[in-house]
Amino acid sequence: MYLGDYIEIDREIRPFEFECSSVSTGTPFHARVDEDKRDLFLDTTWISEHPSACRFLRPSGERIVCTVHETSAPQCKFYRCVVFRVYSPERKFLGTVTGTLALHTDNLELQSVWEKGERLIPWDSPDAEDRIAAYLIENGYIPE
Ligand code: SF4
Structure with a gap:
């Protein structure tokens, strides 16, 4: 603003x-x-x-x-403080992803999926944000 x-x-x-x-x-x-x-x-x-x-x-x-x-x-x-929020398939709020592509969550399962993603996706690629969102969807999460 x-x-x-x-x-x-x-x-x-x-x-x-x-x-x-x-x-x-x-x-x-x-x-x-x-x-x-x-x-x-x-x-x-x-x-x-x-x-x-x-x-x-x-x-x-x-x-x-x-x-x-x-x-x-x-x-x-x-x-940007929040790029997207992450929800479970039941639409329970689990955490946020910030503009620096850092995950903030207390959910250990999501944290572990995220850490695996960090090894798979080059975080500095121009389409990293889209690829992370796609990766979360593949793993059953809803990024919005
Ligand atoms: S993200 Fe940047 S370009 Fe977009 S509205 Fe905000 S300041 Fe402007």
Whole structure:
């Protein structure tokens, strides 16, 4: 909500694609609005009322979502406190996964599955988040 001063849009290079920079580090990144969030992005009502918010944030139902989730800056992934929550097949809440891809849980079974996953999935690969979510699903968990 308050990263508007840290994520700067330098220019729009084509519809839904932007050259941006992370102000704190000066790191450039290329942001593309996720295909399934383009309608949300085009509605600028909320963002024009929140000048401190990152220009890519939009409300979606009761949540506020990043519309460039797939291409957001590495710093965003680091700062995001929760990437997804993990539930049992019975939808019991078991733990959270943070932006640095760390699991927080008291559930020993999930912890053990997670540790096995750490040996199987290269944690620094660009699609690590998707692969971890797929791995959890394969093992009967629900990441959301
Ligand atoms: S995660 Fe998305 S909405 Fe949040 S600061 Fe980064 S680009 Fe902006």
